[in-house]
Amino acid sequence: MTVLNSRVPEGPLADKWTNHKNKINLVNPANKRLIDVIVVGTGLAGGSAAATLAELGYNVKAFCYQDSPRRAHSIAAQGGINAAKNYQGDGDSTYRLFYDTVKGGDYRSREENVYRLAEVSANIIDQCVAQGVPFARDYGGLLDNRSFGGVLVSRTFYAKGQTGQQLLLGCYSAMNRQIARGKIAMYNRHEMMELVIVDGKARGIIARNLVTGEIERHSAHAVVIASGGYGNVFYLSTNAMGSNVSAAWKVHKKGAFFANPCFTQIHPTCIPVSGDHQSKLTLMSESLRNDGRIWVPKKMEDVKAIREGRLKPTQIAEEDRDYYLERRYPAFGNLVPRDVASRAAKERCDAGYGVNATGEAVYLDFASAIQRYGKEQAHIHGLDENDKDLVKKLGTEVVKSKYGNLFQMYEKIVDQNPYETPMMIYPAVHYTMGGVWVDYNLMTTIPGLYAIGEANFSDHGANRLGASALMQGLADGYFVLPYTIGDYLSADIRTGKIPTNLPEFDAAENAVKEQINGFVNNKGSKSVDYFHKRLGKVMWDKVGMARNAEGLKQAIEEIRAIREEFWKDVRVPGAANEYNEELAKAGRVADFLELGELFAIDALHREESCGGHFREEYQTAEGEALRRPEFQYVAAWEYTGNPGEAIMHKEPLEYKNIEVKERSYK
């Protein structure tokens, strides 16, 4: 085991980034034209990085598996993006955003990276507005904000429930400008299959054209992984169907360390599972907790009556409802961080108070918000505040203007009208804080290989706060990587084009072809999904919201067994040289089956509870997460031939600018 060097610059926290930018090497504009950079993934991180690198003058090759970069899963982010603008004058500042993020992450993130993130956050909003991102505005024409979990200020900028879409389209438009200039070569419907390392440096990738099946070689002076998170290891998650770990896992197998894989966010407000056919879970934005109140019935007989359809939630009297978040966490109420809210829902449902047939659902109720807004509107317009129908109508309009598309989405899926009856929600896998280990420059342990956005591990610790994923993706891509990568590339100005006929490319391509041929010639009997679902069930049952040593040990054994069976018995119809979605899925699930094991191993080794990682053995008397100081480090795993034999390296975490204390939201 070695201790990792995160290459954090010297100096006071608030000056580090500026000093670093002033000192690092630059590449002059003429030389940038001689340098190629590959970007894998075109979400907020990859898209913004590709656009910015191209603007700077580098030759960018961008890859996405979707049919257009505009479809990357960042598009599905709903609620908003944080920035320390303090437009509301409610005491926000760079330090406060930094503080909230480190605390929200349960003191498991790298202090200096988080400070830099908070520092550049305000620029992101300026940038997006300049690009034509239509954020919500008030009647004075200025930008509006709302509040998210785990904070006491309103710093979240939003565009209804479609913030991710609008930010991604902003990014996409910046990319389009560079594609038109010929500075970005865009490879849609391409999947990265392997990393190519030459003389110890990342120098290219092997990609598969998903339409023709052709295996292609692409070289560059640096490679950036921006392929998102690995939540789909659970099969059911809020991720897109195609979201996968493969790019990140392939680089891990080639030498990049993988950090804190067990840090996964289970989001509290998702639409509950309805049956075995289910292919994915749908999130209901955290922003709904600004106005929605979460509850279950107090009395068991009411729970029973509801499940049997004899009672409607609206018929339960106020005093018979348990608003359990408001009860347990009076200071933050319904806006506690996600990990806390998810565990509290699980606690109530495990105790038998779940309100649907499966017993795994709680209510998210807007009735009181509709009342409150309705009365306010009636007052503003000089109307009768005691006219119940009028108040409800006016209040409904306000709620609709804030969350209309989310309510519509809910109604289409569940077939119930959430303006009339409370929503039913339950936690679901949403985001992965763990990922490829990177230093302060966002470089992995392989020289010339970078990881940005959700694909890396650095900023969110053990729990990500709402509206911080969009912030991190754009911070990395627009404002951090384009500077730090220059420091590395400045040594490459005389290298010249990297040829693709090197033996390293031959070897990487052969390995890819061998795996593909193995799949299409395997005479198995079960579909890829069959194995993916089984893996997902083990992950959810034993490596999910609550974990214990015994369950984790079983999970490791079970995952190994599923993996073995997968290779023997998977059936991949069709051929290698054509559009073949099953073949693409097979490669992704093969990687999930390895990652899943490392994930469980990491969860087993971390004998503490922190953020989204909850070990049942380590909890306080009140059932809160019990963090242990001896685990105040990043666990970065090195691949040595199979996931069960990964070697752990530590990056100790030091907090010099924030006091480490119990994370209380009471």
Place this chain on the structure above:
Amino acid sequence: MKLKLKIWRQKNANDKGKLVDYDIDGVSGDMSFLEMLDVLNTQLIEKGEEPVAFDHDCREGICGTCSLFINGEAHGPDRLVTTCQLHMRKFNDGDTIYIEPFRAKAFPVVKDLVVDRSAFDRIQHAGGYISVNTSGNTQDANAIPINKEHADKAFDAATCIGCGACVATCKNSSAMLFVSAKVSQFALLPQGKVEAKQRVLNMVEQMDKEGFGNCTNTGACEVECPKGISLENIARMNREYLAASFTSNT
């Protein structure tokens, strides 16, 4: 419920393609349309047949990847939803369902129900952006107040997901709703006005080059659009285009 599916199968772009019949049983109303196809595909794979290829990704109606012409309607019989949000409760036991790709000259079939919509990307390359560098040195986000009504309208136009339902629905295979949504978003914002003339001219030119048809004001696109993009955008684009044609120097 039990259903009869008639699905378009086409090996690749050069194949002629045909409708093939499939029977499916045990479909529940809570399934989404795509989950119903997942069930069919699992059965096909286990029988040793090739599954039906269709585009899909987020399965929550926002990425714009899924398509499908279902019983003659883009994204099926429900309104304001994409195919991935269409649920089987909209169908009845014993129904026959025709499932075809989005058809247009500018959207060639890749395989089965998958089509190539890269023409949309190329229209965006022609001008679907504001020429501002991502340096972070722009002015403060609140420096220019934007009238809420304009901001809201720009947002409504910007919610287009680029799925292509408008093109598939239009008898002329026109892309006017799609293009006008982007033109409108930027034309309504002060940041977008600087390049507005050139933008509309370039985007319309590219749209024509790609082989999309003209608009004859039928309005089917607005009805079938899963995001409810308004025809008003087409009117705005026409105004912008006309004004730009008369006053632009280029």
